[in-house]
Amino acid sequence: MTTKSLANPFDASNSLTHSNSCTCELCSAEARSAQGLSDRDRQILMEKQAEKDHIHRADAPTADTRFDSSDDMMDRVVESAIVRGVFGHHDPSRRNFIRMIGGGTLAAALGSVLPLDKVKAAVKESMGPLEKTKLKVGFVPITCATPIIMAEPMGFYAKYGLDVEVIKTAGWAVARDKSLNGEYDASHMLTPMPLAMTLGAGSSATPYIMPAVENINGQAIVLHNKHKDKRDPKQWKGFKFGVPFEYSMHNFLLRYYVAEHGIDPDQDIQIRVVPPPEMVANLRAGNLDGYLSPDPFNQRAVYEKVGFIHMLTKDIWEGHPCCAFACSQKFATEMPNTYAALFKSIVDATHYSSKPENRAEIAKAISPTNYLNQPEVVVQQVLTGRYVDGLEAKVQDVPGRIDFDPFPWHSMAVWILTQMKRWGYINGEVDYRGIAEQVYLASDTSQVMRDLGYEPPSKTYENYMIMGKEFDYTQPEAYINSFAIKRS
Known part of the structure; x- marks a missing residue:
């Protein structure tokens, strides 16, 4: 791991940045666990190490360092942040300095110029106590959910005092319903879903918010191997395609793509909702001619020698949004401190996921059965952008095949709303900017960032x-009217 450690920052023997070669009890346990440690198991090991430090090191601060509560953990977060900052986030300098003068001396020196107790109190007062620490967050097992998934085994939830159970969910209809009935505190969703749920499209109208996008790009159009001679979409009349949900970028991008080639998505082809884990099996069985799906199921079709990647969706719209972290407005309002901690953990994990050097480590963390349940090589091909497409023997090198960026652009919401209206999912007058700004919390995301x-x-x-056609967010109705194929 390379996440920040919550070990005692005044102890020279502790590294505040763990690596794959670390032999501490926590990292050793992580290495032995095929599925990764739970947040609770990780906290227990951290407490054991802190207790060991307290008993055996006289030069360490004498305050109790066990994490008996989220307050204790937050105290350690503050201490660690201050000490790391003093040494410019250069851990060898911190450790060498403490070896020379002792941890107690460093703590006293910092305390003489900076009232640590008051700083800790101020931080906790500004945050307030967490109303709830044990949370359930749903996810559909796809690589788009990487930040939500890896935040559990890699400690991002624990970092903010949360004990989160991430729950594998079969598909987005289930994720939506479990979120609406309160079974999930928050969930991995598709970026159109909070808009649809707020408007009452496909479900009862319930105010939902989307504080963070999870990923951009990361999808593909896959065709069955028998269609390698049908690369022109004009040849697709009569084809049966799968998408993971009606209110999905997959549905809207597939519709956009075929319509730009003169194919009416409601009359010339069939579009069926198929849960992502069932895409490859349906392709193999001949129930589908192709699909526009999230990964790793595009790469899995190639791995299984069932299908080939016709096109990455980044070649339709570079930087398009796909999945998101979302919750009800009720949850955010009634549990503001818990919501804020969860929000921060997701944004933090998303930025960690955005760094190419972390992708191989993340692939290892999220591939096991309890998460994606995929061969690690498949997930790694997706996350690194080095993959085979089922058409050519050579390895493709597309670093931007998937990326992770939490910022929820209001203009992305406006585009999604235009497509919902274009294809008849919503009707009548639409307050594009009003809805976008109500649901996509860009200003909140900016502050957290x-x-x-x-x-x-x-x-x-x-x-x-998008495919050579400009979308002007200030003219949504004119944009809809500019298309020859539409329902509205």
Whole structure:
């Protein structure tokens, strides 16, 4: 792991940044566990190490360092952040300095210029106590959910005082319903879903918010191997395609793509909702001619020698959104501190996922049975962008095949709403900007990004070029009317 450690920062023998070669009890346990440690198991090991430090090291601060509560953990987070900052986040300098003067001396020196207790109190007062620490967060087993999934085995939830159970969910209808009935506190969703749920499209109208996008790009159009001679979409009349949900970027991008080639998605082809884990089996059985699906099931079709990748969706719209972290407005309002901690953990994990050097480690963490249940080589091909497409023997090298960016652009929401209206999923007058700004919490995301040291965009709207056609977010109705094939 390379996540920040919550070990005693005043102890020279502790590394505040763990690596794959670390031999501490926590990292050794992580290495032995095929499925990764739960947040609770990780906390127990951290407490044991802290207790050992307290008993055996006289120069360490004498305060009780066991994490008996989220407050204790937050105290350690503050201490660790201050000490790391003093040494410029260069851990060898910290450790060498403590070896020379002792941890107690360092703590006293910091205390003489910075009232640590008051800083800790101020941080906790600004956050308030967590109303709830044990949470259930649903996810559909796809690589788009990487930040939500890896935040459990890699400790991002625990970092913010949360004990999160991430629950594998068969598909998005189930994820939506379990979120609506309160069984899930929050969930991995598709970016159109919170908009649809708020508007009452496909379900009862319930105000939902989307504080963070999970991934951009990361999808593909896959065709059965028997169709290698039908690369022109004009040849697809009569084809049966799968998408994971009606209110999905997959559905809207597939419709957009075929319509731009003169194919009416409601009359010339069939589009069926198929849960992602069932895509490959349906392709093999001949129930589908192709699908526009999230990974790893595009790469899995190639791995199983059933299908080939016709096109990555980044070649339809570079940087398009796909999945997101979402919850009800009720949850965010009634549990603001818990919501804030969960929000921060997701944004933090998303930025960690965005770094190419972390992708192989993440692939190992999320591939096991309790998460994606996929061969690690398949997941690694998706996350690294080095893959075979089922057409050519050579390895493709597309680093941006999938990326992770938490910022929920309001203009992305406006585009999604135009497609919902274009294809008849919503009707009548639409307050595009009002709905976008109600559901996609770009300003909140900007603040959290700044709090975590990341730089957010300076605006929340921008135009997009999609298959050579410009989307002007200020003219949504004109954009809809510009299409020859539409329902509205």
